[in-house]
């Protein structure tokens with residue numbers, strides 16, 4: 001064997017740089033289902049099943065294409081349980097001249113890869129992952145010398161570089177960003193498209209049985225399992241999104257509705273992150289939907305911004321700042337993550353809906369992640385590392401490069417404002433405005449203090465009050481601090497007491 005080509009679970013594309021440079025006659029692909037990866041956080045069982053099934057389908061596709069693939073299943077008795085152990089075993093068995101592997105999505109795995117050369121006794125070449133539109137080096141260049149990193153400016157550069165939604169040097173429609181039009185509350189009477197569902201085939205069934213067997217008490221429902229597990233299926237799902245949901249994607253991007261876990265979101269992040277879809281191709285198709293008049297600009301611009309803006313930006317931050325980024329805790333938050341993040345057992349209807357849906361689908365849309373579960377953890381002062389591990393575990397799309405900056409930076413402000421300019425903190429009124437959760441809630445969003453008050457509102461003021469020293473200089477919060485200061489002392493006291501009572505209940509493990 002000339003080269004050994006390990007392919008990881010989030011590298012499932014024939015366009016992978018290490019495969020593009022490979023030769024079918026003399027190279028050997030290695031794919032590994034290893035227990036270290038399935039257990040280092042308690043992953044949702046649907047996430048494990050999705051990735052293993054997508055890997056097995058991809059291996060079959062590669063073989064049909066003429067590649068030789070060594071595939072190690074999770075239940076193989078010889079399986080050592082780690083990438084490093086499996087690469088060493090394959091090197092001993094096949095004696096390749098070199099190992100060629102594509103750059104991983106996680107700092108921890110990169111460290112392991114760097115040790116392979118010594119451990120496996122074979123030269124290892126780590127090839128840059130060009131599935132991203134902005135390389136790590138380009139991001140570092142962009143960030144160099146800037147006092148503040150802001151996604152919006154990065155995004156404009158990416159628009160210019162890709163030419164997406166550009167009219168010459170100008171943005172289509174004369175503006176870069178149409179977010180101001182994207183804050184409609186959803187109406188339960190709207191027609192709601194459903195993401196495409198795929199019946200599990202025999203390969204997926206085998207995986208589901210194995211996961212059920214090996215992770216009996218694991219978090220999350222395994223069935224119904226309807227995720228796409230091949231590139232063809234993922235493309236079908238994305239085409240259906242373009243056709244049915246994209247036109248309304250912008251309008252209802254920030255909306256939440258009871259019983260509607262997906263609204264007009266694409267529900268493609270697991271596919272995109274695993275390598276089943278290509279980001280630039282997706283954006284070109286979305287742009288074509290605008291150019292043909294099928295979808296309005298506010299929708300298409302919003303969608304493209306998430307992918308060439310946010311997605312690339314958080315990856316840039318991750319590689320620029322790891323490993324110290326992971327340890328940050330700018331607000332000194334140290335409360336344990338409440339149990340209801342796992343059980344959904346809470347009287348807060350919005351949180352219960354987000355957690356229960358997460359258990360069922362391994363999916364929640366962005367506003368649920370940011371403004372419900374993320375917001376609550378931020379207001380309650382939960383240790384950001386525990387919050388990070390929760391998000392990494394429970395979502396099918398969670399890989400550390402994308403999850404960590406979103407959680408630690410955007411949602412928990414634990415990076416002190418590197419990623420976002422202000423904390424995404426909000427009281428109950430925000431959730432009430434954007435959703436219909438409050439109508440069915442045991443708490444009253446109208447009640448601000450005392451028994452039965454929506455916990456978000458007093459906790460919001462408690463958060464601002466306790467972090468005043470740190471946040472008072474933030475221009476975007478000055479109006480809010482003025483509102484707080486104008487309240488009479490008794491009102492302020494009532495807010496703080498109510499919030500403290502909720503925090504005490506959480507600490508005592510009592511139901512909130």
Ligand code: FAD
Nearest residue numbers: 265266267268269306310311365366370397398403406411
């Ligand atoms: P849509 O709303 O339809 O958006 C389209 C695509 O844009 C997504 O598929 C995704 O690829 C991309 N996108 C949108 N927002 C972001 C963002 N902030 N960062 C990166 N890409 C984005 N996304 C992940 O892919 N993996 C994660 O582990 C993850 N963890 C998150 C944790 C927190 C606390 C928060 C606030 C957000 C997180 N996100 C994560 C971002 C975002 O919530 C998801 O990408 C989105 O909900 C996926 O659903 P969708 O495909 O329906 O997205």
Ligand code: SF4
Nearest residue numbers: 348350431438441454
């Ligand atoms: Fe959530 Fe408060 Fe509304 Fe209940 S009242 S659903 S806790 S925002």
